[in-house]
Amino acid sequence: MKASVLFSGGKDSSLSAILLDQFFDVELVTCSFSVLPIGDIAKEVAEKMGFPHRVLKLDDEILENAFNIIVKDGFPKNAINYIHHKAVETLASDDVAVIADGIRRDDRVPLLTNPQIHSIEDRYGVYYICPLLGYGRAAVNALVEQYLVITEGQSDDIIKADYETELREVIRQKIGQDEIDKIFPSHVQSRVIGRVK
Amino acid sequence: MKASVLFSGGKDSSLSAILLDQFFDVELVTCSFSVLPIGDIAKEVAEKMGFPHRVLKLDDEILENAFNIIVKDGFPKNAINYIHHKAVETLASDDVAVIADGIRRDDRVPLLTNPQIHSIEDRYGVYYICPLLGYGRAAVNALVEQYLVITEGQSDDIIKADYETELREVIRQKIGQDEIDKIFPSHVQSRVIGRVK
Numbered sequence: 001m002k003a004s005v006l007f008s009g010g011k012d013s014s015l016s017a018i019l020l021d022q023f024f025d026v027e028l029v030t031c032s033f034s035v036l037p038i039g040d041i042a043k044e045v046a047e048k049m050g051f052p053h054r055v056l057k058l059d060d061e062i063l064e065n066a067f068n069i070i071v072k073d074g075f076p077k078n079a080i081n082y083i084h085h086k087a088v089e090t091l092a093s094d095d096v097a098v099i100a101d102g103i104r105r106d107d108r109v110p111l112l113t114n115p116q117i118h119s120i121e122d123r124y125g126v127y128y129i130c131p132l133l134g135y136g137r138a139a140v141n142a143l144v145e146q147y148l149v150i151t152e153g154q155s156d157d158i159i160k161a162d163y164e165t166e167l168r169e170v171i172r173q174k175i176g177q178d179e180i181d182k183i184f185p186s187h188v189q190s191r192v193i194g195r196v197k
Numbered sequence: 198m199k200a201s202v203l204f205s206g207g208k209d210s211s212l213s214a215i216l217l218d219q220f221f222d223v224e225l226v227t228c229s230f231s232v233l234p235i236g237d238i239a240k241e242v243a244e245k246m247g248f249p250h251r252v253l254k255l256d257d258e259i260l261e262n263a264f265n266i267i268v269k270d271g272f273p274k275n276a277i278n279y280i281h282h283k284a285v286e287t288l289a290s291d292d293v294a295v296i297a298d299g300i301r302r303d304d305r306v307p308l309l310t311n312p313q314i315h316s317i318e319d320r321y322g323v324y325y326i327c328p329l330l331g332y333g334r335a336a337v338n339a340l341v342e343q344y345l346v347i348t349e350g351q352s353d354d355i356i357k358a359d360y361e362t363e364l365r366e367v368i369r370q371k372i373g374q375d376e377i378d379k380i381f382p383s384h385v386q387s388r389v390i391g392r393v394k
Contacts, residue, residue, distance in 0.1 A: 023216070106311075121333060127336035136325070
């Protein structure tokens with residue numbers, strides 16, 4: 001069975017792919033609005049991991065709606081969850097069998113609710129699985145240390161192939177850098193730079 | 198790293214062990230009050246699966262408390278969750294590194310709360326992981342079909358090495374069979390009878 005893993009180039013989505021590798025034909029899928037070349041960044045990581053990779057273009061309207069949500073809210077949670085929900089729906093409608101999401105036990109964003117998950121599984125006939133949902137941060141880090149080589153830094157310095165990166169860029173273009181610093185809390189990002197074989 | 202998988206001989210705990218096999222040194226652990234020979238039943242399944250197995254004796258007091266809870270409640274949820282919490286604590290204090298639990302996304306019993314999980318991880322210095330927590334029933338069944346041979350039947354007919362089996366037996370001994378039928382909803386149980394290599 002083929003599994004399409006939502007892939008940001010970070011450690012959680014990379015580890016999810018590794019956990020599934022023995023049981024599924026894994027492909028990595030990076031969702032992008034083509035605002036920044038995040039598809040290329042992710043492809044480079046995917047090659048180092050040894051998995052096939054493709055970029056899924058998301059509708060510009062989704063990004064516009066997310067921009068309106070985040071400006072209204074003043075914080076990123078709802079906008080990121082909105083993009084994630086639409087991204088999973090877009091991928092589900094794209095003739096896939098299994099969608100895998102790298103969310104961990106203690107993550108709150110981006111998170112689908114159980115009703116959203118059941119609705120997507122029923123409407124599109126797919127399995128939506130989260131291989132790391134039953135793992136805490138420390139257990140994930142122990143596995144990452146064993147199977148991946150990563151680099152970490154503040155979210156300003158590490159360009160990741162995730163929704164936040166393009167949403168920040170749109171805010172920068174439309175309102176300016178100052179607004180980004182107000183809306184997004186600074187947090188540590190990881191990017192995978194290799195796989196331990 | 199060694200992972201101790203809570204093992205009932207059912208499909209969920211068996212599949213959990215298979216998912217972890219590539220990444221951990223898996224041992225299967227069956228918790229028992231020695232009211233019924235469920236340790237022997239589980240050992241037989243574990244041998245078919247090709248994993249080392251041991252039985253962890255739980256304190257009789259836990260079963261007595263659970264009996265009092267279930268008789269007071271008239272339904273099994275709280276008593277089963279109580280035993281599970283105590284079983285995980287007992288195993289955590291038994292010099293293990295990783296405890297794995299076969300619960301699925303849509304299971305409600307037996308379920309630890311996130312505060313209970315964090316408390317156990319902090320107090321005992323263990324990782325508590327649930328490899329199937331991010332999988333729905335249909336996705337689990339698809340993997341089971343590929344990797345396990347199972348038999349299914351009503352909970353009266355299939356003797357499983359789980360908490361419910363011994364709790365039912367204590368109720369039968371102390372109050373009688375009629376009470377079991379009132380307290381426990383009839384439901385389909387699975388037992389693993391082989392592994393697809």
